[in-house]
Amino acid sequence: MIGLYIHVPFCLKKCHYCDFVTTSSGDAEKHTTFLSAFKKECERYAKKFDNRVFDTLYVGGGTPSALSIAETQGLFEVIHAQFKIKPGAEVTWEANPGEVDGAKAEIYRKLGINRVSLGAQSFKDKTLQAINRDHGAREIQTSFDHLRSAGIRNINLDLILYLPGETRNDLLYSLESLAALDPEHVSIYELSIEEGTVFGQKAKKGELSLPSEEEQLETLSVVRNFLKEKDYTHYELLNYAKPGFESAHNRLYWANEEVLGLGPGAYSYTSGRRSRFVTSHEDYLKKIARGDWTCAEEETLTTDKKEIESFILALRLTQGAETARFAETSKKLSKNIGSLEEAGLLERIPGRIRLTPRGQLLAETVFSQLSIPD
Ligand code: SF4
16 A cells, blocks of 8 residues: 655744744745645656555645635645556545635535545643643634534544643643534644744743643643543544544554655655665755755665564554564563563553553653664
């Protein structure tokens, strides 16, 4: 199987925690320049992937919803002119609350977008301001309503945990507000402090810190129990879905399947090779203009590394990894797996090995003990 990921780099404002490849939205000319570079990139890869039919399409960023209706239509024309997408495939579009009105929502549906991921992050205005989001809680509601009215039946909402100043009551308020909208899918993100972001600078000066590990585990467990009570299936470490609404595109990542990533900052994993064309919007435009298609980052995975990665990715899923599929890898890692079982972090069930509920909370510790160093 293979997925197609498109990275649209525009954002109205830079959120204080974000280290993704983005650029300020700017004017129409800036968008046109990007779209014409993107067209060239698609044309180049179309030849290589001429015989492939993509199982999913995911347009993320950045904020794809920063594009106007005409630009969005132009983007889809380019994609469909160059790549074959399987009929009925999941087509996801990321959007920021406040950037979706009725007309845009209608066009999204007409273009075949059947899943929209809205970056809510919190439903508390003071928190949204503190992290420099370009919307308030009211806009989450109005964007959501526009999407529903346009007939989008599969909506994901993102929430971020451990945001500065957010109390347990604030989190519960956000969870209740989210549940009231009744999205089909919920993705949870744990705030991480990245260098080069506003939060990274604040943390360096000692002005920002994350909750203790114990507090983080408690928060994760509150979220997990809340969403389970609201009938969401916890199918991946940080992802929850109503029956039949698990993310097909993300499932490709967790199954370590191939993904072609286009646009600045996108990662690809094809023919056993992980690569990234550029790490900034500026480099993207410059390299494409001079016809330089070398990758800024690339790595060919050894069979061992690929298998261990696939095993770890399978453990992210609540159902766990199939023992028969990973027999060789489990043998190689038997000592580490044994200690993790003894510590109550991994368990065996018929035909599978999986994280225990405690192992899910301490997943990164488990994975670090199963990884092979670079
Ligand atoms: S809108 Fe998304 S991509 Fe843009 S700065 Fe904020 S978190 Fe990053």
